[in-house]
Amino acid sequence: MPRARRVESVFLNIPYDHAFEELYLAYIVGLTQLGFRVHAALAVPNQGRLATIIGLIEQSKFSVHDLSRVEVSRGVPRFNMPVELGLALYRSHVTKGKHRVFIFESKAHRAQRSTSDVNGIDPQIHRGTPKGLMSALRNIFRQPGDVTTVPQMLASYRAVKRRLPELRRNAGSQSLLAAAIFRDLTVLSLIQSQQLIAERT
Amino acid sequence: MAVYTITNPVPTPEEMAEILGMSPERLQTLRKIMSTPVPYKKRSRSRGKTARKSAAKTSRRVKKS
Numbered sequence: 361m362p363r364a365r366r367v368e369s370v371f372l373n374i375p376y377d378h379a380f381e382e383l384y385l386a387y388i389v390g391l392t393q394l395g396f397r398v399h400a401a402l403a404v405p406n407q408g409r410l411a412t413i414i415g416l417i418e419q420s421k422f423s424v425h426d427l428s429r430v431e432v433s434r435g436v437p438r439f440n441m442p443v444e445l446g447l448a449l450y451r452s453h454v455t456k457g458k459h460r461v462f463i464f465e466s467k468a469h470r471a472q473r474s475t476s477d478v479n480g481i482d483p484q485i486h487r488g489t490p491k492g493l494m495s496a497l498r499n500i501f502r503q504p505g506d507v508t509t510v511p512q513m514l515a516s517y518r519a520v521k522r523r524l525p526e527l528r529r530n531a532g533s534q535s536l537l538a539a540a541i542f543r544d545l546t547v548l549s550l551i552q553s554q555q556l557i558a559e560r561t
Numbered sequence: 562m563a564v565y566t567i568t569n570p571v572p573t574p575e576e577m578a579e580i581l582g583m584s585p586e587r588l589q590t591l592r593k594i595m596s597t598p599v600p601y602k603k604r605s606r607s608r609g610k611t612a613r614k615s616a617a618k619t620s621r622r623v624k625k626s
Contacts, residue, residue: 550573551574
């Protein structure tokens with residue numbers, strides 16, 4: 361079997377909970393269709409978790425941090441996303457900007473208030489919708505020839521979403537956040553992407 | 562805002578499966594899942610606001626009689 365080509369990686373820092381599943385799926389489909397391998401801190405055990413996350417950031421050229429859910433959850437503010445953003449910003453600093461950091465938010469101007477230290481980075485605003493997210497991803501990442509469009513990304517998102525019941529049945533899990541489903545979603549996005557490429561040519 | 566061009570072409574499903582350590586059998590299963598047509602789910606109108614209003618009216622009418 362021929363050795364796999366080098367694929368650019370992106371570290372994905374998002375809230376992993378049921379309420380965020382739609383955008384989680386949109387991130388996986390969108391980033392994969394743009395040509396990335398997505399690194400996510402899924403199924404990382406608590407022991408050594410920080411070291412694993414640092415390792416994933418180091419393996420990635422880019423990192424995407426979604427700060428749209430930093431509000432209080434069950435009486436406690438969610439600090440995981442800002443902590444991981446801090447790690448990535450330090451990585452960017454020590455690599456002299458080779459590691460690129462992107463911030464995503466659902467509301468304009470909120471990140472500047474919640475995390476004012478990063479005022480130099482313009483957040484991408486997705487308005488909490490898959491369409492907004494795809495547009496935001498495409499604002500910052502392009503393929504040579506700019507071939508993948510937002511409608512195509514959304515069509516793939518919907519196509520993969522329709523297969524979720526079967527994926528959940530296969531994995532014996534109701535949650536999309538299981539590590540096995542994450543791998544399935546990545547490969548399904550590419551199968552769909554291949555179909556789109558075949559239709560284009 | 563700078564735009565970053567991704568240098569590598571989009572990997573094939575086979576390449577990604579290999580990178581992720583996925584078995585060829587699982588890849589085949591996923592291809593099958595993706596090629597099986599799934600019907601669109603039509604949204605039931607009975608849950609809509611108009612339908613609820615209409616149901617309430619009907620219910621009131623029944624009570625009167």
